[in-house]
Amino acid sequence: MQLLAVPMASSGGGGITLLLPLILIVGMIWFMSRSQKKQRQRQADTVAALAPGSKVITTSGLVGIVEETDDEYVTLEISEGVLVQVVKGAIGRVVPEEDAAAEGTADESTDEDAADDSTRVDVPDTGRDKADGKVQDTPTLPPTHTEN
Template sequence: MSTSLILPLVLIIAMLFFMSRNQKKQRARQEEMKNNLKSGAHVVTIGGMHAVVESVDTEKQTVDLNAEGVILTFDLTAIRTVKAVETTQAAPAAATDDSTAPKEVSESTTDSQSTATQTESEK
């Protein structure tokens, strides 16, 4: 075998190795997500529907979702993501706390500052 064929062959083998490794990691993450799916979790399906898990049937590989009072049954593979549940106490506190809110800057102040910066850079 000539040296001109060895390098492309090594690159192809390395590319296949890394692609299979990434797919294996992704499959493991998906399997872990399905195994940790519990009743009450907020999920998003592959169709983009946001719902709450009512029950999980591991034998049939299905999940019952409650979407605003409508119970629907999906395959476990139809769950794209499990959303993090937000705490209800933290949200009102953040909404009423104005001390951490960013201060508004008027456009005239920003324009005068940028003009001053341009003038200094021209000197």
């Protein structure tokens, strides 16, 4: 038996094929860090723009109005007379004034509807309005299962 040595075909540009995945990985890391940098800058701008009277939402979902700010903390009024102190980094976003005004008008309309509803009482028909004054029993449905 005789073995023959056949030379392998050269693919040419072997260095480029090894370098291409490395370039793609470096590019992905650069784009991801750039988007994180933009997000940190937006957060810093939001925190810097805080002023007393602004309505904010924290990252944990707490909604309040800014009472005062200092270097590290923000004091929020979450309910009438209830003040909470949070770290500035916990401020997720500032609610724009037009959204706050729209919520205020919606709250007022529901308060008026609630006042009208409190004077109205819905009473179910009890069957007591018969001419002879007797109460008619409501029919009962047969049981849907049997007990053993």
